[in-house]
Amino acid sequence: MQQLYKQQSLKVFNSLSRAKETFIPIKEGYIGLYVCGPTVYSNVHLGNCRTFMSFDTIYRYLLHLGYKVRYVRNITDAGHLENDADEGEDKIAKKAKLEQIEPMEVVQKYTVDFHRTLEQFNLLPPSIEPTATGHIIEQIEIIKEIIEKGFAYVVDGSVYFDVQYFNIQNNYGKLSGRSVEDMIANTRELQGQSEKKNPQDFALWKKAEAKHIMRWPSPWGDGFPGWHIECTAMSTKYLGEQFDIHGGGMDLKFPHHECEIAQAEAKSGVSPVNYWLHANMLTLNGKKMSKSTDNNIYPNELFSGQNKLFSRPFSAAVVRFFMLQAHYTSVLDLSEEALEAAEKGYVRLLEAISSLATLEANDSISDDSELHQWKQRCYDAMNDDFNTPILIAQLFEGVKIINLLKDQKRAISPSDLELLGSTMNTFFFDVLGLFDEQQSNTKQLDQLKGLVELLIKERNKARAQRDFARSDEIRDAIIALGIQLKDTKDGTTFSLS
Numbered sequence: 001m002q003q004l005y006k007q008q009s010l011k012v013f014n015s016l017s018r019a020k021e022t023f024i025p026i027k028e029g030y031i032g033l034y035v036c037g038p039t040v041y042s043n044v045h046l047g048n049c050r051t052f053m054s055f056d057t058i059y060r061y062l063l064h065l066g067y068k069v070r071y072v073r074n075i076t077d078a079g080h081l082e083n084d085a086d087e088g089e090d091k092i093a094k095k096a097k098l099e100q101i102e103p104m105e106v107v108q109k110y111t112v113d114f115h116r117t118l119e120q121f122n123l124l125p126p127s128i129e130p131t132a133t134g135h136i137i138e139q140i141e142i143i144k145e146i147i148e149k150g151f152a153y154v155v156d157g158s159v160y161f162d163v164q165y166f167n168i169q170n171n172y173g174k175l176s177g178r179s180v181e182d183m184i185a186n187t188r189e190l191q192g193q194s195e196k197k198n199p200q201d202f203a204l205w206k207k208a209e210a211k212h213i214m215r216w217p218s219p220w221g222d223g224f225p226g227w228h229i230e231c232t233a234m235s236t237k238y239l240g241e242q243f244d245i246h247g248g249g250m251d252l253k254f255p256h257h258e259c260e261i262a263q264a265e266a267k268s269g270v271s272p273v274n275y276w277l278h279a280n281m282l283t284l285n286g287k288k289m290s291k292s293t294d295n296n297i298y299p300n301e302l303f304s305g306q307n308k309l310f311s312r313p314f315s316a317a318v319v320r321f322f323m324l325q326a327h328y329t330s331v332l333d334l335s336e337e338a339l340e341a342a343e344k345g346y347v348r349l350l351e352a353i354s355s356l357a358t359l360e361a362n363d364s365i366s367d368d369s370e371l372h373q374w375k376q377r378c379y380d381a382m383n384d385d386f387n388t389p390i391l392i393a394q395l396f397e398g399v400k401i402i403n404l405l406k407d408q409k410r411a412i413s414p415s416d417l418e419l420l421g422s423t424m425n426t427f428f429f430d431v432l433g434l435f436d437e438q439q440s441n442t443k444q445l446d447q448l449k450g451l452v453e454l455l456i457k458e459r460n461k462a463r464a465q466r467d468f469a470r471s472d473e474i475r476d477a478i479i480a481l482g483i484q485l486k487d488t489k490d491g492t493t494f495s496l497s
């Protein structure tokens, strides 16, 4: 792997300093990257997908630069209470009750959905995907240390972080720009309603009431971890007490990430993360897409066209392209016109890239330094805090050159043609993670062909024996493979649905 990072100067917008900074990893050539994963109590909507796609593109570029990246993205499968608060029901336990299944069945169902959905958008899997329930012991150990250091207190089986005490020596609120004094001034609480010393304090461990099903033994009695402690436990376990990049959606800055900083600083005395990166929200009708307000759309509804918002389906590659046309720190609104424009752009780029193989170089032409400058401009775009819209604009400059070559209005040297092709391909497929849907569909169909033909034969046999229950069963199995059947008088044909 080439160490391209030695030639490129990457700058990232650090939410902590509110400035663009030159990126310098703790250990040269290596990067520790942590991204908060989903709470697996429902299907992921397109807004969630945008955040994970933003970090996938960042991960891809870091890999492309030749860094060895350890990418940790967790699964929140316990401890996330309703309204992100310290009171209320666990989101997963609530869903389990509603669906009358085990909480771990809820977790399994939506973790599988999460993986399938991200795969459709061509996201790379992280290096480690730890779960909160798999790290209860680590969370308890950190809570014990925080108590020992005086930054947390125990009340009737629960443990709370003492924000005001922490703030005497440290700065609680430095990430979100809030001050504890303002928080105190703005909170009104009726005396005696909470067991916390102060309303700003947050739970590290909560006592499980008798009806709470998700519970673990601890030094403070049966209970469950607070939402924020899991990310401190899992990030520092796999990436060390100080690591390079922590990411997540903008809405996690406060309280989640602020609390993560406080917990880690209370435990080890050092700031855990060098660069905090926050991805901005996908909106629908100008409002944040969200599970709780029902202002959302699920990827499959968009791919199938079965929804009330759009007049026709849009594919996963087009949606990925649409997302990348905005910078990850900008708000992006989903609309039919924007998706249509993205579709046109995606098709234009892909057609140009596909035609590269038909272009011929001219031996008598010398190299053009302009092409090298263009390639560097592609890098400059990504070096400038992963500016994908500028990169895409540069790729369209490449399309212009390809079209001139196609129309024989320009000639190119062999090495420049190689540079043009490799730059277009590398940025389109490897860095932006875009893909040729047509080609992947053909490949998928090829892989399934033998199996589907066998199933069709079995179905025909069942039909001939008038065993319609069996033939329907086989048809359903074929449909579940994503295949649609067409019965004609000449036999049965099939295609991807």
Ligand code: AMP
Residues within 6 Å of the ligand: 036, 037, 038, 039, 040, 046, 047, 048, 049, 050, 051, 248, 249, 250, 251, 252, 280, 281, 282, 283, 288, 289, 290
């Ligand atoms: P959750 O499962 O609710 O914890 O959310 C998973 C991730 O999706 C978090 O990083 C959120 O910040 C992110 N997220 C939630 N809603 C949106 C949205 N409308 N646009 C972009 N990211 C979002």
Ligand code: ZN
Residues within 6 Å of the ligand: 035, 036, 037, 231, 256
């Ligand atoms: Zn987190």
